Amino acid sequence: MAPNTLTTIATSLAAPLTALSSPLLFGACVAYDCFGVAVGQHQLAQKALGAITNSGGGGEGWARLMGGLGVGVLAIVGGRAWSGANWL
Numbered sequence: 001m002a003p004n005t006l007t008t009i010a011t012s013l014a015a016p017l018t019a020l021s022s023p024l025l026f027g028a029c030v031a032y033d034c035f036g037v038a039v040g041q042h043q044l045a046q047k048a049l050g051a052i053t054n055s056g057g058g059g060e061g062w063a064r065l066m067g068g069l070g071v072g073v074l075a076i077v078g079g080r081a082w083s084g085a086n087w088l
Helices: 005-021 024-046 059-082
Strands: none
Touching: 005 024, 005 059, 024 059
16 A cells, blocks of 8 residues: 555655754664665565556655655755764
């Protein structure tokens, strides 16, 4: 079952905002979690029954969104680290 629209929007907003407002170490953990969910959802989507179903925990679209969020969060953490923000 794919995540509903509210979950998709909340995740898309919360991950970058968390990276902007928290210590860098926590932001790096959020990026790691996004990448982990992306890999897991991609693997589940590959096991879905038939190519026409969007099962497997949200399908390839959800996996791509989570991977993109991971890249975005990592960019935010890197930019903040470059500017001298605190890790803890």
